[in-house]
Amino acid sequence: MKKITSKISFLAITLSLFLFAFQSNVIAKDIRKDTVEVSGNCEMCQKRIVTAATVKGVKYVNWSPETKLMTIKYDNDIITLDEIEQRIAKVGHDTPLHKADDKVYEELDDCCKYDRKE
Numbered sequence: 001m002k003k004i005t006s007k008i009s010f011l012a013i014t015l016s017l018f019l020f021a022f023q024s025n026v027i028a029k030d031i032r033k034d035t036v037e038v039s040g041n042c043e044m045c046q047k048r049i050v051t052a053a054t055v056k057g058v059k060y061v062n063w064s065p066e067t068k069l070m071t072i073k074y075d076n077d078i079i080t081l082d083e084i085e086q087r088i089a090k091v092g093h094d095t096p097l098h099k100a101d102d103k104v105y106e107e108l109d110d111c112c113k114y115d116r117k118e
Helices: 002-028 043-053 081-090 102-106
Strands: 031-037 058-063 069-075
Touching: 031 081, 043 058, 043 069, 043 081, 069 081
Parallel strands: none
Antiparallel strands: 031 069, 058 069
């Protein structure tokens, strides 16, 4: 009888710890998926944009030269979409919320220079 009680107690404690760890992990994350227009033209732009957006908290990022759309999945508790767009603008690519600095844009290779919106 004592062995059964010990095993039940052990299982109850183990299950409680597992559920606590699982619940803490689920509650703590604010995972979001967004699609954002990012100006650019080619595979060099794609590499630059994806590299700028790949930071702690970003789970997935892709940018298409054909559609000019970036699809991104990120943990909003770690990094916001605004912060990601700022990083992309700093490397020369305009987003809906942030325009790249003119000097940085001018330093892009000719194939990467896109028509800028005023």
